Amino acid sequence: MIKKMIFAFTALLVFVTSCSKSDDGQTTARLTLNLNGLEELGDDFVYEGWIIVDGSPVSTGTFSSVVFPQSFNVDADQLEKATTFVLSIEPAIDPDPAPADTKILAGDFSGNQANVSSAGIVADFGDASGKYILATPTDGEDNNEFSGVWFLDLTSGSPAVGLDLPTLSDGWKYEGWAVIDGVPVSSGTFTDVADFDDNAMTTPFKGDLNDGPPYPGEDYLQNAPSGLTFPTDLRGATVVISVEPYPDNSPAPFTLKPLAHMVPASADHHFTIDMGAGPVMYLEGMVSR
Incomplete structure (x- = not known):
């Protein structure tokens, strides 16, 4: 009899723990x-x-x-x-x-x-890939060429799309970054890999000659963020493509980063460089009821 009572009390305790009644x-x-x-x-x-x-x-x-x-x-x-x-x-x-x-x-x-x-x-980033070059087209030829990054492909001799990325769901945008001396500096947000990024006409960093090629990218030539000096040298920096909420909740890179690459110290400007897989390509978890 005592064992039955203990069992019944235990079963009731489990039920009360998993389900409860509110005041109404x-x-x-x-x-x-x-x-x-x-x-x-x-x-x-x-x-x-x-x-x-x-x-x-x-x-x-x-x-x-x-x-x-x-x-x-x-x-x-x-x-x-x-x-x-x-x-x-x-x-x-x-x-x-x-x-x-x-x-x-x-x-x-x-x-x-x-x-x-x-x-x-x-989006599924399993097949994502990217290429970029170092160049600064917005301040003329042979000026500070290691101070800009553009997500395009020059292997054919002419500029071509450098990023192979899936179309994002509504509420998200891609953003390019150069992590310079540990400081992430945006190159602009975009949804189309074959067009200017969103800040092409308003960026404070580019030179004064033109808006650059019609691909995502940036010249880091002036108006450097606090702690940095522009023009700079991106060799040794890390180039990143992140996926950002839109509207964005923070000026820092979001956790999803499908592509990244440390620029080789031996890299030359106007040569195509392959990106690699980024540190965070997807998020996951378990939900229990």
Whole structure:
């Protein structure tokens, strides 16, 4: 008899731990996130979880800490019916109750777990590749040629597209960077690898002669950020392509960096250089209910 009572009490304790009732009598259940690779966002943005129930998104709560696991109380009936989990980046003060375009992780539930990844919701970078040259076309020929980076291919003798990147989902843009003496300096955001980047007409760094070739890139010739001196020499610097939220939550590079390459000390200008895989090509995690 005592053993039966202990068993019954234990079963009740497990049930109470996993499900609880709020003051209005609504039953809730625990949703636990265990996510890898997320970085803290800028002060004006938060992460928000969503479950897809009968085709519609239902918020599971917002968070800013990237220490996991984290758990959230969710309506038990809705959580049981959920087919998919999605994580988005949202304004901290958000007048729109719907998810933003900037969705970073997603995955379908199989039983009580969902393997979530950025590959299916941002883009799959498994086949991404890139080429670049060192040159400074905006201050004339043979001037400071090691102080600029352009994502184009000169192997044919004429400029051609240098980046092979997948089309990003809405809410994301690519951004080029040169990490100079440990300081990441943007070369501009873009979505089209065969056109000027977004800051081609407004960048403070380029020279005064023209806007450069119609490809993403930058000449680091003037108005250097604090701690740096322009013109510079990019040999030994690291060239990076990152994937940034749009609108962007921070002036620093975002965690997704599908392509990167340290410029060889022996590199010459106007010669095509191959990029390699970046340090973070996708994010992933596990969601349990």
